[in-house]
Amino acid sequence: MSNSPSDSTDLFSGSGGGSPFDVATLLFTARRLFWLPLVLAPLAAIGGFVFAKTSTPEYRALAEIRLESRSMTPAASLSGPTADGAMSPEDQNTIIRTFVNPIMAREVVKKLKLGERPYFNGKAHPSEDDLVAFIMANTKANIVVGTRLLQVAVDYPDPYVAMELANAMAEAGMKYDRDQRSLALRENVQYLEDEVKKLEANLVGSETRLNDYTRTLGSISIDQDVNIAADKLKDLNMRSTEARAKRLQLESSYREIQAYRENSDALLGIESIRSAPGVASLISKINDLKGNLAKLLKRYREANPFVIQARTELAEVEKTLRQQALDVAKGIEADLAAARRNEEGIAAEKAEQEGKVIKVKEESIQSNVLRRQIDADRLAYEAALKRLNEELSQTRSQLVMMQMSGPAGPGYMVSMSTSKTVGVAGLGGLFLGLGLIALVAQLDKTIKTVESAESALGVSVLSAVPRYGPASDNPGLPFRDYPVMMDRCCAAAEAFRTLRVAAEPPVGIEENAVILLVGAAGNEGTSFCAANLAVALGQSGQRTLLVDADLRRSSLEERIFDSVGQYGLSDYLTGRVSFPNIIRSTPGENVDVVTAGTPHAHPAELLSKEAFATFLEEARLLYDRVVFDSAPVTVVSDTLRFAHLCQTICFVLRFGKTTPAEAKRAFELLARGGVKVTGTVLNNVSPAFPIKLGHQDLPEEVFSNQGKFEFPVHCPSCNRTYDSPDDFIHQTGPPGPEWSSNVSGWSEQSERIVRRCNCNTLIVLPPVMRRDNSSAGAKRREAFAELMSTLEKSGLSRDAARTSLLLTLKMGRSEMNGEAHRENSEASQQRRKLYDEVLERLVAGRMSRAVAETKLLHAIRIWQNAP
Template structure:
């Protein structure tokens, strides 16, 4: 292949025993929640889980045992839905409606800072060390802080301390402490509110809880009293102003009446009364004129018909005429007597006739006087009626003027009436409000006083221990999960294939985890124990590498890693020896110019090596070293081989690899790490395959991916990833299904 690629994308990868990711996909979510996987996770983290859980549980136990015993007392306050009605007047501050929101509001008032301040002042809690931190004896930490503060204050310039602010802050801290001990809650959906207080002393808790309830009721009473007092004061001041307004309005009405002659008696205007009298008098006068004229006309009519006037009504009622008529009757009788006795010519007869004629003349004269008197009465009546009519006309003119002035008068009277009505309403309300003072009632009452608790409310040892156990287990689980999340290394074949999407080549055990007793070095152990699981691991690795490219021979194998210390050289030497034991012609080429780890493993320091061969200063046969145990060839690096030249990218390196490919069955290139050194990126495409080693559970995944990105453009073929230094005893606690999971079952198959 001419490009660096993951084997999962290689057409022959599946047949070569590559990543089984496609087959695992059919498992769905069941494998993600495999209980065995979870069990394995806890198995390998059992120490961490136990340590964290134990620490948390011990901490809870210590906190519980060292905590100060606290006591809680509860007083019950009920909002009273009934109303006492001592006087049948409306209160200034109405009672509370008994709905849910009001109950909740009153509960919040019980928790208010203002009420807490009143409790602090009433019970002098600022002098109690439980609530005032300033009165407590300072601990060692506080003493050190105080000393430091004093030292700093001595070197700072003196500042003016605001005592009032300092005292206020101290008071606020006391109130905060009291509020922390207070608990107010509504009892279900009832009108009862539970007022609880927690303190270090049982009597103190009961006293403070009762004081909160008492001051709450007192505050309600004070609120109503203050509202009534304020209303009374305001009404009184308002009444003074309204009284002045009423007096001014009424004075304006009277002044306007006087100025416009709108005086009245018994509620009626004098001009109207005068017109009414004139109308009545004029009617009477006119009636009198009519009567007098009727009498005069009647008398004249009788006289015109030839009457002597004797039949006139006035004549009939006149005493003079009546007297004259009596005299005439007497004289007439005398005339009649004398006429019969003496005749017409008798002197006494004549005298009597003259007397009769004289009397008749007097009667006629009296009748004429009566007629004249009637005429005079008619004239007087007419003049009187005319005078009354004139006065009535004058009064009507005056009334017309008064009616124009009456418009303004009505306005003034309405203003005065409105002011009077408002004044009277305020006066009535003032009297009602004044009558309420002293009879205000609270909207709540204390159902039950807080009693001294007989047992402590906290700490609750059984509950704390139960919660501590739950918390410890939870903390242990959280620690295990967090450790798994932070574990960026690779531990199983599944990790390699799923997280890196590359083939898993095998695992190289940590020798101490598979060898019994004291083992020699790994490169010797693979020779001494060829049937051990350690030696078998390298045979498995060689098999995986050999069949990593189906249809193509694999001879040149570059072994690398992302970081130093991941076992490249040990793996390279052991792989070379294992292959040589199987009869293959093997050569190991040390390509790590900086470390030269192969020399250290074999304890040799050659004077000439790979660099000299590439430079033409020595031949290949001259620098090759033979492993006497297995017959494998070694192409080392001389001590002074470090060079700034790009020796691996030269044509000489290509010719050397071609020669080695023809001569040997397996060429192993022990290269430098990818991330710190660029040499491997030059060598990788020259090899048939690249074997990438990763330290078990140590190498971060990000480092591996960064190395893959560096190799991706070189054209190298990545055979896969092999895990090194695997602790097989711990590996059995990891991925269910991984070969190492069953190590305990098959380890007896090997000869240690």
């Protein structure tokens, strides 16, 4: 069973997976640990002051070096310069990181003979390595932003020694730079000379191999041979194409001629024959003759000699044309054979030429490879030769060279003044304290607000009880000092009156509700809450029985009666005593108590007996409300044995102590036993701001019974006057726990309202005419004293006699009358049983039965009529 969403596992998340940062928790932690930064800040300031006074002052000397930019000649690179006079951030960082190194520090140690200076680094006879480490630790190099100035800073307790060290380090750095540049120059030149020789040998070798290959082929120019062969092959390709086209044309004409071999007229219809020169001229001549004949026919008749001559000439020409067509057909066949022979010859010549071209190209491949190698070797040789010439022409080969810009002067103080040191240390301590408060607030997962409790557990908070002096913290606080008893006007007392209303029995249960207050792991304040709730219920006029069901660590008996080991619940459950013998009266109005009783070896088994249900039945018959204080459910199983018999379950959470995990575990255990929690009580709440009671917040005891108190009230010390209850409550404060020792008698104390004046004097507001001094009151006291005396004669102790008689009178005050002994209900039988036990005790005290019954009934009746 789960009552709320699962908790977040994030360390920095709120309870129940809520806000990742709980402001309320932070404020509470800050309020609780406000002293932490207030303590750490002065301590840190004192430490800073001591440090400033005891530490040796430090002086800093600065030497400035100018970084000059030159035309760049990259060292040992054949790719050429990539920048011209530029100094990149990488170059600057390299200079800064390499400027201070052990080599330069060792040179400074030797140059200044620091080994001969005792206590230079705090040691009488430091070694060279110690001095080198000391110089490196106290020397810093940095390039001024936006400039080419390199600052060398040296810290030392003596300003002149700091100046000497700074200048020495600057000079050592510049010397180191010159040595490095000179070494780089020599290495670069040597490298380039070796590279030039190697590339020159490669170039000579490549050219020799090409000459040898050309001599082997017997050709001066391989490329020219390739071009000639390629041009000839191209010409043969063109001729082959023309021959093939001619052959195809002749083959087409030949196929047509074969179809009309002897038909001259049909042969003339073939285009290749018609286009032949002899045939074409004859056709043209025939056309001319036909035209001439047509003209003659228009002029002459057929028999005209001119016409006959023209026809004869036309016939001869046509005959010649037909013969010519046959001759042309025979000539085409001969041309086709010649075209085929020509095409075959060209094809053979083309194949031969293609072989020659392939051979020449194969021979040119190796030649081209050798030529490209020569070109590559020549380029590399020329580049290396150029770089060598550049290196030899440069007097300085590095991008940056160093020159002293400003020698260091006497050092200036860099250690903070005493005031600054104290201020910084104090602020550091303050922020450390604030950080610790924030860390504690984040790590604290306990329940501190009503919202977080309801979100984590899924049930309503019935009341939030604010912290009341030591009442919520001190586990041994006497009962008389509880807020509902001591100060009915305080916020804690009002919280319990709120709980009294919220803990009313569920709908359907009209009377005699049983209220159980239970905690998770102990020390939540269940006894404190149970006792105050019982008193609040009694003050409302309800007969209330407070039962201490924590048989392992009982506390109510010691708090209320300042005693231990008297008969109580455990004795009743084991059958040692009857119910009336364990009822004990308290200073609280309408409140009786049943203590835990004699310790028992097996309390869980004892609480699970049927005798507990019998006890509960007897209690509900005699009291309007039964309030149980119980053991924590996650520690022992005692409470789980009887929790299902209670109508209202109030789960007590302790502010700043109970965690959601503990509460959920307890809820699960109760749920397994079929118990549903009615609501929670958030106890010992630390208010973020002082609680001020308005008119609506004042206890009902003051405003509903104003006639019960006499105003105005005067302070006996400062003589200040309080004209009304409103002035009295608003202008006074809680009395504090020590007030109870200044008044006599619990019964008197419970009837008073006590407040503390601004002059720190206690003001007791007694009720007006609280004691009934009338004749009826005197008769009640006389009847009670007579019955008490008779019960003591029967063998009862005074406390036992008083308890039995008060129980009988309280029972009959609102319910018994003269006809009560004739009722047949279970409640009537229980009341009759108590009545009979007291009656038998009176008879045992040497009072006749008739007189005893008369006096007892008379006492009950006059007790009913008491104000």
